[in-house]
Amino acid sequence: MLMAHPAVLNDLVEQYEALRSVHAETSTPEARRRMDDIAYTLCVTTGTRDVEAALAAARSRLLEARRGPLLPS
Known part of the structure; x- marks a missing residue:
């Protein structure tokens, strides 16, 4: 499965949470x-x-x- 870049995921999560707050208020x-x-x-x-x-x-x-790639054992 293709993985979205962490920056893209972070932006989507932040946008969703901000809109959820706005939606709850107005x-x-x-x-x-x-x-x-x-x-x-x-x-x-x-x-x-x-x-x-x-x-x-x-x-x-x-x-x-954030943790980084796992190192081979």
Whole structure:
């Protein structure tokens, strides 16, 4: 499976979380549409079907990327 670059995943997660905060405070059709678009993109880039699973997968991949490549034993 192709993996999204960590910078792309990080940007998507940050955008989604920011829009979720905005949507919770003032729900607008535009904010909801944008949030749905980002949720869809997160699902596609992580190979999941649910936005919560996509967020979890993205965070896991970001954590792995921060740790760096595993060294051969």
